[in-house]
Amino acid sequence: MSALGSPFRPLGADEGEDEPRPAEIESLCMACLRHGTTRLLLTRIPFFREVLVGSFACHSCGWADAEIQSAGRLQDRGVRYTLAVRTRQDLNREVVKTDCATARIPELEFEIPAFSQKGALTTIEGIIDRSVAGLEQDQPVRKETDPDVARKIDEFILKLKHLKEVDEAFTFVLDDPSGNSFVENPRAPQRDEGLVVAHYKRSAEQAAMLGIEEEEADEKSVEPADDLRNEVLQFNTNCPECNAPAKTNMKLVQIPHFKEVVIMATNCEDCGLRTNEVKSGGAIEPLGTKITLHVTDPSDMTRDLLKSETCRVEIPELEFELGMAALGGKFTTLEGLLKDIQTLVEKNPFTLGDSCAPGRAEKLSVFSRKLQQILDGQRRVHFVMDDPAGNSYLQNVYAPEEDPELRTEHYKRSFEQNEELGLNDMKTEDYETEASSEQ
Known part of the structure; x- marks a missing residue:
């Protein structure tokens, strides 16, 4: 046993005297009905959890099989891994796929349904190989009974095999309502740019598939x-x-x-x-907040933001400033707010008709084109949200890690800012005593 007395040994660790070793059990081979050997090992996958790995081998007929099962409980939420496979190294990522997990490759409209394969500790390439082997298994019989279907399956098998060349990027999705599947992050504990992990609440159908009952909330206990x-x-x-x-x-x-x-x-x-x-929904914060985002990628346009009615917006590179009252409070994306600003500029009534000053319409037209370049990802700028009340927000896509392109500063409000927020004349302490003394 290890120093901590745990029966689980780390995945890939060298066997030592103190480490748990696989347990061997004599078992019946279902292929030749002779005796084979089953090996069971409790192992711990780094940055994941404990699993039970089992394998069977028959020395008489050579038949072998392997599967994996979670050694823990069902998780509180389901999990969905979405990986952009761009290189052959991505095919070597280790994957824990439980038997209740669904694997998909959207580009080929290919899906491995839950419970169609046993759980496995493998790689993405291994999952593709298992799928190819499963499709090829009945092809000889299918070619005699239904040649057209067999031909289409052969064509699809070639597409699956071609994925292993990674000539074009494709997406691998692993969806497990039990929450016990896993796709390796080779950069752990750092963030993996190509891997998105989402946790979700199981539906009633998924809970029934797992053989569990959804906990019904007690109406009296709901806050x-x-x-x-x-x-x-x-x-x-x-x-x-x-x-x-x-x-x-x-x-x-x-x-x-x-x-x-x-x-x-x-x-x-x-x-x-x-x-x-x-x-x-909360009070004015003790300090003001200034949020600065360096917009460097089109994906920044999808960041969620909350602009309160007390927030000013600046784009220094365009010498642009949007006052507190303009547009009011908004919960949108960076793209949505920039489009609202663009609409505000293009539909400004003072740029229409004979009353428009010479050159003003052209300047606003140039400004609108620059905004469009930002929306199209062709211009890098700094987007600044300055809220003296501290009630504005811009999404950190790396949360809870630090975002290298996002900077948040907290500052003490000036007298003028407190005056604008109506705080200078607001008394929140001993106001009852002062009111009685005035009487």
């Missing part, structure tokens, strides 16, 4: 705040454009690694007006 997060509130109001009766929807949303916000949306069925507004 009011939790109940509010799961409910969309609706109240009657009037349309700000045509004053017709309309309805406003309100939802409390928790932004990861930030705070709660309230999103309100109004839709008028008479004039078709649609508005949305975001309000901070």
Whole structure:
């Protein structure tokens, strides 16, 4: 046994006197009905968890088999791994695929359904080889009974084999509702740019497939705040454009690694007006916040952001500044906010008609084209959000790790900023004593 007394030895570790060794059991071979040997090993996969690896070998007929099972409990959530396979090295990544996991290659519309293969500790190339072997198994009989289907399967097998050359990148998706499958990150514990890991709540069908019952929440034990997060509130109001009766929807949303916000949306069925507004769900922060993002890649356009009604937006390279009141509060993406700014510029009423100053329309047209270049990923700029109330947010796609292109600074508000927020005349301590002394 190891020093810690654990029965699990690290995957790939050298066998030593103190390390657990595979247990060997004499078993019946299902191919020739003679005796073979089953070997079982409890092993620990780095940056994952413990698994049970089993293999069988028959010395009489040569038949061999292997499978893997999780040595732990079902996880609280399912897991989905999405890997962009770009090089042959990616084919060598180790994969733990449980029998309830589904593997897909979207480019070929190919899927290995759950429970169609036993669990395996293999590689991505190994999964492709197992799929090819499974398709080739019944081909001789199929060619005699249904030649057309056999021909199509042969063509598909060639496509699967061609994937191993990695002439073109393809996507490998491993979806396991039990949460016990795994795709290796060779750079662990650092982030893998080509691998996306998503955890999700199991559906009722997935829970039934795993043979478990979903835990029904006790209505009496649900906190009011939790109940509010799961409910969309609706109240009657009037349309700000045509004053017709309309309805406003309100939802409390928790932004990861930030705070709660309230999103309100109004839709008028008479004039078709649609508005949305975001309000901070918390108090004004003790310090102001200045967020600076160096936009270097088109993928930055997909970052979520929360612009509160007290936030100013700057793009120094374009000498552009958007004041606090403009556009109001918004919960959108960087692309969405830049498009709103572009629309605001292009539909500015002071750039239309005879009242437009000479050259102003041309300047705004040039500015709009520069904004479009940013949206198309052709121009690198710094995007700055300065919120004295500290209630704005820009997504860190590397969270909880540090984002090299994102910088957040906290600063003490000036007197003018406190005055604009109405804080200088606000008294929150001993106000009852002061009120009684004035009387």
